[in-house]
Amino acid sequence: MKEELLHYAWRMRRFNATALQTTDGEAVEVLHPGQLNTHAGPDFLNAKLRIGHTVWAGNVEMHLRSSDWLQHGHQTDNAYDNVILHVVYEDDAPIQRGNGTPIPCLEMKQRISRRLAAHYQRLIQSEQWVPCASTLGQVSELTLNLWLDRMAAERLESRASKILEQLERNKEGWEETFYQFMARSMGGKVNAEPMQMLAERTPLLLLYKYRHSLFQVEALLFGQSGLLEGTFQDEYPRRLQQEYRFLKQKHGLTAIPTQIWKYLRLRPANFPTIRIAQLATMIYQQAGWFSKAMAAHDLKELNNFFTIKLSNYWWDHYTFDKASHRKAKALGEQTVRSVIINTVAPMLFLYGTRKGDDRIRDKGLDILEKLPPEQNKVIREWKRLGVKTSSAYHTQALLQLKQQYCNPKRCLECAIGNALLKPTSKAEEPWLDEMIGEDWEKNWSLFDLEYHQAFSHTLQPSVQLVQMSI
Structure with missing residues (x-):
């Protein structure tokens, strides 16, 4: 027990x-x-x-x-x-x-x-990928879908909560916060923290002062990243270095440590140098990112926001001083999708919630429903267990379920776990008859979710x- x-x-x-x-x-x-x-x-x-x-x-x-x-x-x-x-x-x-x-x-x-205790013991002692892997098929589609709705909202709320903390540090600066989390999302899992640190050390208002010049925006961001330290052979990084030294002195800037950037096991297109160049180009091409995200009428218009063309140097370089085959290095579809999921949707959800605007709040959820499902190891495992996905809304819900409920074995707080622990007949727990009602099987799932939501x-x-x- x-x-x-x-x-x-x-x-x-x-x-x-x-x-x-x-x-x-x-x-x-x-x-x-x-x-x-x-x-x-x-x-x-x-x-x-x-x-x-x-x-x-x-x-x-x-x-x-x-x-x-x-x-x-x-x-x-x-x-x-x-x-x-x-x-x-x-x-x-x-x-x-x-x-x-x-x-x-x-x-x-x-x-x-005793049956309840025994079934719970089997769940928490399970060594399967998720505790209910062998019994998941017993859960009704209604229970699963309602719970995934809750998981999608919970994941969005969790992300919005982290953004809110940063928003308060930024004194309710929505554009600044949006820019910082955009940078973070572009860093992916490996360089999320360094990219956010870079954005925090390089305020958006400062970058806007030099928005007319992509060269100066790059000089600021690459300089603040610490990646302009050392001696370079190519003329372009030497010019960036010289420009940054002037801007650093003028504005009293401090760069972040160079060693925090990670390259190991990254594809060249995901190198920090490419991500910083892409961020600089986005700032150069347009201002008012968050306002534009709120005003976007559909996903296509939102995707257009990420259509960028890097400066000439980056067409045949992935890092400074190392030439590569000439290739346009636009933001990939997967990266754009990740940024929308991790920053755009939760920011809209948070803004709508804070301002009492249900239209914008629901827009955050609608975006997830219109994006195609993500493809990763976790989602493939859910698919193997027979769980269908039709959008990023569902895949985000399944990621939340796996990470926050299945891994720590919070089966008693999960509607799926609750459904698997339900009595199979009135005889097992007759005292529930009055609460559930006469139509035992039909009412159980709704009763289960209702009580979970009421007391969670x-x-x-x-x-x-x-x-x-x-």
Whole structure:
């Protein structure tokens, strides 16, 4: 038995509530189980219970054994003074609040289905690519699709949250933040951090001062990247170096360390030098990136934003002083798609949310739905398990599911895991009959998702203990 299963049984009411009572013999009725708290403090907040003849509103704490309360030091923590019920798998010690008043205890040892515990154990001990790989086909299409909708939104919200932190550091500068995350996305997985550092060290307003000259924009970005240090044979990097030295002195600039750039196992088209040249060209060709992204009417217009033509030197070079076959080095389709997924969509989603503009907010989701599905190792594995994808919206959802739920085995917080843990008949958990309704099979998936969504919100522990006599 794990404490997570106790949380799940309580949140989903997957326990026998017949003649429910505390270890002291007081009747208990769960009017509302509360909201799961993922921060410090009691496990469930805002619970509403009838204990004896009194209705209480407050917090619920859970442990495998009552004595864990003492081992965790809750008796000296004021955050636990508002606990109205201690839910445990096994009661092995009486527990009191800091002021000496006893805390009602509910023992669940004989109230949780053995089948539920056994099935959960099999999931978390699974060594398959995902815990439910062999049973995924048992999950209804409705449950899977609704959960993937949630995963897509969650991934977008997660990205928007990181952008928001940077936006606040930039004092609500939307264009500056958009530029920094565009640079980050262009760096790919390998050089994302250096590209963002470069953008932060080279403010957009400074680059706009020299937008009339691609040469000067390149001098600023390559100089700030640290890649103009040393001695060069070609005339072009020597000129860039000379120009940067002048601009560095004029504006008091500081370059980032050269050694943070990575080239190992990168295709030449993805070298930092090419990405920086492409970024410089985009700045030279057009200003107001974020405004243009918001104004774009469709995906085609958005893709046109990334159509660029590099300066002559980069047609036959991938790095300084090393000539290559002459070739246009435009942003590849995969790179453009990655930038749209990782920056454009979440920025629009965040802006619409912050400004209360549902049209722009939904535009972030619509973009993902119109992009073709991504192709990578994770998506290929999902496909092998029979999961179909028709757009980047679905592939982003599957990446979120794999990374945030399957890898850490958060099966109890996943609607797919919940569906696989459901009873196969009324006889297994007859106490659920009243909650689910007569049409057992039809209503289970909707019930499962409804309860997950209702109790998966995270709240700060600020609830006060309230007693209401009846």
